Amino acid sequence: MVKLALLGATGSVGSSTIEVVKEQNEHFVITLASAHRNWYNLCQIAGELSIPKVVLTGIEDTAQQAFIRNQYPNLKIYFGINDLLNLLQEEDYNLALNAISGSAGLRSSFAIVQRGKNLALANKESLVMAGHLLMPLIKSQGIKILPVDSEHSAIFQLLEGHPHKEIRKIYITASGGALRDVPLDELENITLERALQHPNWSMGTKVTLDSATMFNKALEVMEAHWLFDLDFEQIDCVLQPQSVVHSLVEFIDGAIFAQLSQPDMKLPILYALSYPERLPSKLVQTDLKHLGNLEFSPIPTERYPLFILGLQVAYAGGILPTVLNSANEAALRLFQAGKIRYADIYKICQEAVQNCINEPEPSLEQILTVNEQVCQRILRQYNFGDIQ
Ligand code: NDP
Numbered sequence: 403m404v405k406l407a408l409l410g411a412t413g414s415v416g417s418s419t420i421e422v423v424k425e426q427n428e429h430f431v432i433t434l435a436s437a438h439r440n441w442y443n444l445c446q447i448a449g450e451l452s453i454p455k456v457v458l459t460g461i462e463d464t465a466q467q468a469f470i471r472n473q474y475p476n477l478k479i480y481f482g483i484n485d486l487l488n489l490l491q492e493e494d495y496n497l498a499l500n501a502i503s504g505s506a507g508l509r510s511s512f513a514i515v516q517r518g519k520n521l522a523l524a525n526k527e528s529l530v531m532a533g534h535l536l537m538p539l540i541k542s543q544g545i546k547i548l549p550v551d552s553e554h555s556a557i558f559q560l561l562e563g564h565p566h567k568e569i570r571k572i573y574i575t576a577s578g579g580a581l582r583d584v585p586l587d588e589l590e591n592i593t594l595e596r597a598l599q600h601p602n603w604s605m606g607t608k609v610t611l612d613s614a615t616m617f618n619k620a621l622e623v624m625e626a627h628w629l630f631d632l633d634f635e636q637i638d639c640v641l642q643p644q645s646v647v648h649s650l651v652e653f654i655d656g657a658i659f660a661q662l663s664q665p666d667m668k669l670p671i672l673y674a675l676s677y678p679e680r681l682p683s684k685l686v687q688t689d690l691k692h693l694g695n696l697e698f699s700p701i702p703t704e705r706y707p708l709f710i711l712g713l714q715v716a717y718a719g720g721i722l723p724t725v726l727n728s729a730n731e732a733a734l735r736l737f738q739a740g741k742i743r744y745a746d747i748y749k750i751c752q753e754a755v756q757n758c759i760n761e762p763e764p765s766l767e768q769i770l771t772v773n774e775q776v777c778q779r780i781l782r783q784y785n786f787g788d789i790q
């Protein structure tokens with residue numbers, strides 16, 4: 403029985419993970435779960451799955467904490483990021499799935515790896531910001547990092563049994579996001595509602611908006627660089643509007659392998675949990691005969707300037723990915739609050755990168771500090787409060 407710590411249990415990946423654990427309850431049990439503020443949902447999940455301990459990282463008001471504890475007297479409820487980090491150091495679990503969204507997930511990834519536990523990673527931002535620290539630590543700890551992001555899970559599955567030297571390149575597929583068919587001259591003033599209408603995937607708000615700008619694909623290029631130890635020249639992106647081909651690997655002899663299924667996160671989640679085995683599951687069914695066409699085409703880069711900026715930053719490395727990721731997180735908050743227009747997301751990110759003097763090998767402390775500073779500076783510029 404695998405004992406699982408599930409961080410971000412109330413989110414999109416978290417909910418899919420709950421469904422997987424429910425189906426596979428003879429293999430997996432959740433011993434610890436976290437959310438940020440969504441206490442009711444988290445406590446309901448804990449009741450349903452008999453999870454003994456939960457952490458709410460974003461509720462600071464002690465009266466509210468007491469109220470919540472009062473509602474669920476049989477559940478051990480902890481509050482704050484420090485409690486989460488402590489529990490990750492002390493609790494009994496074999497594997498942790500980090501499905502916290504954004505840079506807020508970084509410290510938890512480190513706590514899990516420092517403890518020497520296997521890490522199933524949905525939180526791509528951990529690798530984007532600190533891959534140069536996290537990957538060597540994973541190696542020295544002798545533990546596994548199991549990709550949950552669908553593209554990286556596909557590549558991970560395709561590479562099984564193949565030595566690194568056999569890889570020529572990989573292709574990360576991209577759906578094109580919510581705005582791929584919107585006329586270019588309408589992009590400037592696109593609404594939040596429109597930017598959230600992803601054609602194929604149902605995901606959390608941040609990753610859906612990052613798909614609309616294609617920043618998500620730049621993050622995924624960085625994620626793949628660290629996960630699979632590939633040069634950026636070996637990582638290509640291709641538009642695959644149906645989101646059925648989750649990614650491809652081209653081997654040195656020219657053979658290209660692809661992994662296919664209906665777009666559903668339950669499949670990569672199950673593989674990350676069951677690795678190196680495959681478990682029988684009815685959760686994801688793909689009717690190949692009725693899939694229709696599978697198309698591939700180059701990314702129309704004029705539509706996605708943030709993708710190009712992301713790639714430039716990926717090549718530069720150092721602290722720049724943290725700066726760009728933080729600027730993007732701040733810009734998305736402003737966009738969601740109606741403070742800026744869609745086109746300003748890119749402008750804010752570009753300005754943050756231009757104003758940065760790169761630091762080639764930042765420490766974890768430097769990364770956390772810069773991440774906070776960049777975000778707060780941008781929010782202050784728009785008179786937007788410090789909302790965690
Ligand atoms: P959601 O926004 O749906 O969920 C985020 C989860 O993290 C929630 O449980 C939320 O709690 C918690 N959370 C939010 N803010 C904080 C914080 N500051 N500190 C601690 N916990 C926090 O996100 P997704 O599930 O969509 O994405 C999670 C991660 O997985 C992201 O890194 C994303 O890029 C990646 N990913 C997601 C995919 C998807 O299909 N959704 C696909 C591939 C990767 P609360 O509910 O209380 O706010």
Ligand code: MG
Nearest residue numbers: 551552553622
């Ligand atoms: Mg992805």
